[in-house]
Amino acid sequence: MATIREVAKLAGVSVATVSRVMNKNGYINDKTKEKVEAAIKELDYRPNDVARTLFKGTSKMIALFVPDIMNPFFPKLARAVEDTANKSGYTFILCNTDNDQEKEMKYLHTLLQKTIGGVVMVSSSIPLETLNKVNVPIVALDREIADMISVTVNNRTGAIEAVRHLQETGCKRIAHISGPEDTTSAVERKKGYLEAVGQENWFSEEYLIPGEYTFDGAYQATKELIKKHPEIDGIFAANDLMGVGVLKAAEALDLRVPEDLSVIGYDGIELGEITTPALTTMGQPIYEIGKRAAEIIIDRMENNQKEFASEQYNVQLIHRQSTK
Amino acid sequence: MATIREVAKLAGVSVATVSRVMNKNGYINDKTKEKVEAAIKELDYRPNDVARTLFKGTSKMIALFVPDIMNPFFPKLARAVEDTANKSGYTFILCNTDNDQEKEMKYLHTLLQKTIGGVVMVSSSIPLETLNKVNVPIVALDREIADMISVTVNNRTGAIEAVRHLQETGCKRIAHISGPEDTTSAVERKKGYLEAVGQENWFSEEYLIPGEYTFDGAYQATKELIKKHPEIDGIFAANDLMGVGVLKAAEALDLRVPEDLSVIGYDGIELGEITTPALTTMGQPIYEIGKRAAEIIIDRMENNQKEFASEQYNVQLIHRQSTK
DNA sequence: TTGTACGCGTTATCAT
DNA sequence: ATGATAACGCGTACAA
Numbered sequence: 001m002a003t004i005r006e007v008a009k010l011a012g013v014s015v016a017t018v019s020r021v022m023n024k025n026g027y028i029n030d031k032t033k034e035k036v037e038a039a040i041k042e043l044d045y046r047p048n049d050v051a052r053t054l055f056k057g058t059s060k061m062i063a064l065f066v067p068d069i070m071n072p073f074f075p076k077l078a079r080a081v082e083d084t085a086n087k088s089g090y091t092f093i094l095c096n097t098d099n100d101q102e103k104e105m106k107y108l109h110t111l112l113q114k115t116i117g118g119v120v121m122v123s124s125s126i127p128l129e130t131l132n133k134v135n136v137p138i139v140a141l142d143r144e145i146a147d148m149i150s151v152t153v154n155n156r157t158g159a160i161e162a163v164r165h166l167q168e169t170g171c172k173r174i175a176h177i178s179g180p181e182d183t184t185s186a187v188e189r190k191k192g193y194l195e196a197v198g199q200e201n202w203f204s205e206e207y208l209i210p211g212e213y214t215f216d217g218a219y220q221a222t223k224e225l226i227k228k229h230p231e232i233d234g235i236f237a238a239n240d241l242m243g244v245g246v247l248k249a250a251e252a253l254d255l256r257v258p259e260d261l262s263v264i265g266y267d268g269i270e271l272g273e274i275t276t277p278a279l280t281t282m283g284q285p286i287y288e289i290g291k292r293a294a295e296i297i298i299d300r301m302e303n304n305q306k307e308f309a310s311e312q313y314n315v316q317l318i319h320r321q322s323t324k
Numbered sequence: 325m326a327t328i329r330e331v332a333k334l335a336g337v338s339v340a341t342v343s344r345v346m347n348k349n350g351y352i353n354d355k356t357k358e359k360v361e362a363a364i365k366e367l368d369y370r371p372n373d374v375a376r377t378l379f380k381g382t383s384k385m386i387a388l389f390v391p392d393i394m395n396p397f398f399p400k401l402a403r404a405v406e407d408t409a410n411k412s413g414y415t416f417i418l419c420n421t422d423n424d425q426e427k428e429m430k431y432l433h434t435l436l437q438k439t440i441g442g443v444v445m446v447s448s449s450i451p452l453e454t455l456n457k458v459n460v461p462i463v464a465l466d467r468e469i470a471d472m473i474s475v476t477v478n479n480r481t482g483a484i485e486a487v488r489h490l491q492e493t494g495c496k497r498i499a500h501i502s503g504p505e506d507t508t509s510a511v512e513r514k515k516g517y518l519e520a521v522g523q524e525n526w527f528s529e530e531y532l533i534p535g536e537y538t539f540d541g542a543y544q545a546t547k548e549l550i551k552k553h554p555e556i557d558g559i560f561a562a563n564d565l566m567g568v569g570v571l572k573a574a575e576a577l578d579l580r581v582p583e584d585l586s587v588i589g590y591d592g593i594e595l596g597e598i599t600t601p602a603l604t605t606m607g608q609p610i611y612e613i614g615k616r617a618a619e620i621i622i623d624r625m626e627n628n629q630k631e632f633a634s635e636q637y638n639v640q641l642i643h644r645q646s647t648k
Numbered sequence: 649t650t651g652t653a654c655g656c657g658t659t660a661t662c663a664t
Numbered sequence: 665a666t667g668a669t670a671a672c673g674c675g676t677a678c679a680a
Contacts, residue, residue: 001436001459003673014651019675026676027649049437050383051673054374054656069406070399079394082420091434094418096406110415112325113373135325215598244598251600274539274568276575276600327657338667343659351665375657378672 002043011039022047058115062297063093064141065104065121071213072241072271073286074122077142080290081120088298090117101125112136118297120290121145123183137300141293144184150310151293153284155185155266158315159192162236162264162282165317169324171234171262173202175225177211177218177246179238186213189238189266207232211242218245226253226261233261234323240265240272243279247322263322266315277321284315326367335363346371382439386621387417388465389428389445395537396565396595397610398446401466404614405444412622414441425449436460442621444614445469447507461624465617468508474634475617477608479509479590482639483516486560486588486606489641493648495558495586497526499549501535501542501570503562510537513562513590531556535566542569550577550585557585558647564589564596567603571646587646590639601645608639 004022008015013032020026021036028036039045053059064081066074082092093116095107104126111119118137124145131138131148140150166174176193179186190208197203209225211217218237222245226232237243243265247257255261257277265272268283292311300308328346332339337356344350345360352360363369377383386409390398406416417440419431428450435443442461448469455462455472464474490498500517503510514532521527533549535542542561546569550556561567567589571581579585581601589596592607613635620632 004675005673015674016651016653016676017649020650023675029649032650046433046437048378048439048673049434050374050378050439051656052675054372054378054658054672055674055676057656059374068403069393070403072396072399075394075396075399078418079392079420082393082418091438092418094402094406094416096403109370110373113370114415115372115374248598271595271598274572274595275598328659329657339658340660340667340669341665344666347659349660353665356665372657375672376659378656378674379658379660381672 001048002045004045004047007036007039007043007045010043011036053115058117058301059091060089061091061093061111061114061116062118062120062294062301063095063107063111063116065095065097065107065119065124067099067123068096069094072269073239073267076269076286077122077290080287081141081294084291084294085298090298097123097125099123099125105130108134117301120293120297125182137297139293139296139300141289142185144310149296149308151289151296151313152185152310153289153313153315155188155315156192156195158266158282158284159189159236159238160196161315161317162266163193163196165280165319165323166234166236166262166264167196169258169262173207173229173231174234174236175207175209175229175232177209177221177225177235177237177242179211179213179242181210183213186238193236204229211237211245213239213242215241215245215248218242219249222246222249223253226250226255235261235263237263237265240267240269240279240281243281243322244271244275247275247277247279257322258324262324268315268318272318272320275322280320280323281318282315283318285313289313325372326369328369328371331360331363331367331369334367335360377439382441382625383415384413385415385417385435385438385440386618387419387431387435387440387443389419389421389431389443389448391423391447392420393418396593397563397591400593400610401446401614404611405465405618408615408618409622414622421447421449423447423449429454432458441625444617444621449506461621463617463620463624465613466509468634473620473632475613475620475637476509476634477613477637477639479512479639480516480519482590482606482608483513483560483562484520485639485641486590487517487520489604489643489647490558490560490586490588491520493582493586497531497553497555498558498560499531499533499553499556501533501545501549501559501561501566503535503537503566505534507537510562517560528553535561535569537563537566539565539569539572542566543573546570546573547577550574550579559585559587561587561589564591564593564603564605567605567646568595568599571599571601571603581646582648586648592639592642596642596644599646604644604647605642606639607642609637613637 085092097104144150178190211221265281272279409416468474502514535545589605596603
């Protein structure tokens with residue numbers, strides 16, 4: 001790779017001049033500009049981004065922390081962040097955290113040492129004081145982190161709508177398989193469920209069981225739930241991955257869906273279209289929120305004076321085959 | 325972030341000494357070492373990786389080029405590469421290429437400007453001369469790229485095995501939905517299919533139709549295929565995503581699987597476990613090959629004198645419900 | 649309008 | 665055993 005010095009020599013000018021034409025800074029004679037551009041072209045010169053970064057003190061890189069890219073909710077989110085980052089000339093770094101604090105801290109420090117520009121975080125177990133001490137813009141995505149700027153969907157009201165849909169399509173006894181307690185989206189969805197049916201006279205605490213946002217968790221949970229409470233005729237799973245787990249458990253239990261058991265999920269990932277029956281769900285604008293989070297981060301990096309606010313998007317019922 | 329100079333000042337030594345204790349280079353008095361370490365700890369000093377990279381001329385970053393992380397085959401591969409990279413202290417950069425040459429070239433140059441350490445590539449439309457000119461270790465993963473070092477599975481023999489399985493379970497007329505012609509894995513799988521049944525007297529070119537490795541492609545292909553050739557009783561889809569597409573098409577066509585139509589896929593992604601019926605497939609060690617590709621890249625970066633060779637892994641029949 | 653020289657934070661070489 | 669300093673490649677005051 002050619003350096004700025006080589007270009008300067010070939011063009012018969014100083015490095016400063018080359019730098020100026022590269023960055024369109026200051027005044028330059030048209031004639032010398034041409035010479036320089038010719039030299040740049042001839043050598044296929046591309047400025048060394050590392051040197052640039054060192055000088056500027058910040059790099060055009062943006063990182064995304066997700067629990068696990070193998071969870072089918074995240075690829076689209078990652079894609080959205082990457083696309084948006086690229087559009088503004090940023091490089092995209094993906095970090096799988098496994099919700100492991102040690103891993104997250106290690107990542108954060110590694111990135112800091114690379115003078116990362118900004119971080120989009122889906123969840124974080126990093127202590128708030130660390131997060132605040134760190135001099136890098138951070139935006140929370142999908143889940144809130146304390147009082148940081150976040151891009152989320154309206155989980156509580158979406159959950160209420162999900163339960164209402166179950167009721168409107170004839171369900172009398174509705175259970176909820178919830179997500180992790182330390183995840184705001186899961187907590188909000190559970191709140192919505194409780195708000196919708198917590199006061200019903202049939203309601204029981206036993207209708208509320210944790211599934212940890214995983215397929216297996218929901219599968220097991222459903223089996224136990226139905227064994228104990230065969231009267232259940234509707235299940236609201238806090239995410240689609242669990243919704244699919246419920247579907248498979250129903251299959252194993254020889255329960256017809258939606259005749260014997262109605263199922264609704266949350267997220268609207270493509271997986272839900274592929275099951276038989278296809279999963280009814282509350283669809284969120286996944287790509288959209290990922291894109292917005294990236295845009296906000298980039299805005300904050302380039303435009304530090306502006307005021308930023310959290311954003312909340314709406315979810316929408318997608319009626320497929322797992323409810324009547 | 326504290327710099328090495330601040331540490332030096334606090335410890336009352338020169339920056340060279342600090343550098344030495346950081347890198348465990350040269351001789352250092354135990355006493356001064358202690359002083360320096362104390363200062364490092366006190367300031368929570370972490371060397372600036374950008375400066376380091378600038379000096380060394382290469383960075384501890386490894387990139388993975390995939391067509392699209394939203395394709396369910398890739399998350400596990402990405403995860404494998406990232407895990408392996410991290411284990412050796414490398415940072416992971418994900419690049420979605422969409423099989424778009426322009427995008428790939430842009431990525432490559434961006435990364436080069438960051439003095440990327442190595443690149444793992446799933447497919448590439450980058451001209452070979454560019455690839456060769458570039459002074460960065462590259463390994464091809466999942467698909468071959470000319471004569472570069474690659475980590476793949478045995479696609480041809482796996483395909484033969486898949487077709488044999490269909491035959492052994494009673495299929496008499498077996499069609500193949502193939503992947504992209506410019507993708508070596510797809511070409512090899514098609515070769516295997518042809519090798520297995522191309523000489524049968526019932527064989528017809530019309531049994532061989534392209535599905536582009538996509539769900540929709542396979543869905544449409546299946547519908548047309550069955551309409552034209554209702555005698556088909558077995559389909560070998562060149563990947564699982566298409567296998568699932570076949571399953572859904574069969575459902576739409578009111579065909580029972582496997583009674584009326586047997587289906588086998590390729591890859592062994594988790595998606596195939598979730599459909600009803602679950603998809604029989606040729607499972608490849610996805611995580612394993614991703615890991616190996618990363619290991620090889622890292623080896624090449626750290627150990628340039630060694631000789632490296634391509635590796636090929638075996639696939640294994642996973643018999644689920646879509647075949648008898 | 650252009651060039652010189654310094655600084656960004658490290659590491660490695662050469663003295664001491 | 666330790667320190668001073670050049671060098672990595674770039675951008676920008678400041679001088680010319």
